[in-house]
Amino acid sequence: GLTIILIASAWFTYQAKTADVQNIKSTLQTKTVIYDRKNEEAGTLYGQKGTYVTLDKISPQIQNAVLSTEDRTFYSNWGFSIKGILRSFVNLIIHHGQITGGGSTITQQLAKNTLLTQQQSYLRKAQELFLAIQLTKVYSKSDILTMYLNNAYFGNGVWGVEDASEKYFGKHASELDASEGATIAAMLRSPSYYNPIDNMQHAVDRRNLILGLMVDNDKLTQSEAATAKSETLTLKDNYTDGNANKYPYFFD
Numbered sequence: 001g002l003t004i005i006l007i008a009s010a011w012f013t014y015q016a017k018t019a020d021v022q023n024i025k026s027t028l029q030t031k032t033v034i035y036d037r038k039n040e041e042a043g044t045l046y047g048q049k050g051t052y053v054t055l056d057k058i059s060p061q062i063q064n065a066v067l068s069t070e071d072r073t074f075y076s077n078w079g080f081s082i083k084g085i086l087r088s089f090v091n092l093i094i095h096h097g098q099i100t101g102g103g104s105t106i107t108q109q110l111a112k113n114t115l116l117t118q119q120q121s122y123l124r125k126a127q128e129l130f131l132a133i134q135l136t137k138v139y140s141k142s143d144i145l146t147m148y149l150n151n152a153y154f155g156n157g158v159w160g161v162e163d164a165s166e167k168y169f170g171k172h173a174s175e176l177d178a179s180e181g182a183t184i185a186a187m188l189r190s191p192s193y194y195n196p197i198d199n200m201q202h203a204v205d206r207r208n209l210i211l212g213l214m215v216d217n218d219k220l221t222q223s224e225a226a227t228a229k230s231e232t233l234t235l236k237d238n239y240t241d242g243n244a245n246k247y248p249y250f251f252d
Helices: 002-018 021-029 060-070 082-094 106-115 122-138 141-151 161-169 178-186 200-216 222-229 242-246
Strands: 031-035 041-046
Touching: 021 106, 021 141, 060 106, 060 141, 060 178, 060 200, 106 122, 106 141, 141 161, 161 178, 178 200, 178 222, 200 222
Parallel strands: none
Antiparallel strands: 031 041
């Protein structure tokens, strides 16, 4: 049994080290400018689906909401959480061997979203774990959080926190307050179920839950959370996929 575990660990470690981990950041940041036949700018394409912004352009309220919800030990863990792994095993038993979501750190989610498929299997979970460790060796925590927030899906065809902030609140990601930041974080669980355009009450309920988690995680005071919970979500859609609207045949 121990020999099999050692061989499997060696194989997953080798796979992680030979994966294209080093190029994730540069790929996500790559911006290609497209010109039309008159040599006028037709639009831009990023290596990912949304507009890429640096961490200093993302509101601390978004960051704190996401960390409080998805991965409280993010800045101190090695890309994985022992508690999360144990929770996955418990879920495995409860669901009679069926693999369910959850239990993954932000780094594991980044590995899954950029290097793996969304398939739920024992093999994929193991790959995700070893890739997360490799990501932690290659990148700083700030880099990992930045890539994760730029690569996440937020419903209604929008990827990344910058475009999500424009889509739902008509603001840059740097401008969001605690209420809005918690609403953005809420969508990570299920973009279709928790986005405020399609399901305002679900969005508000989960926003309030996350604001409570931010208090538990010492990111907000009770008073600040109460104020944020009382805030009415004002939706404003400033997001335009300018590339597709102006020259749709270039960007299909």
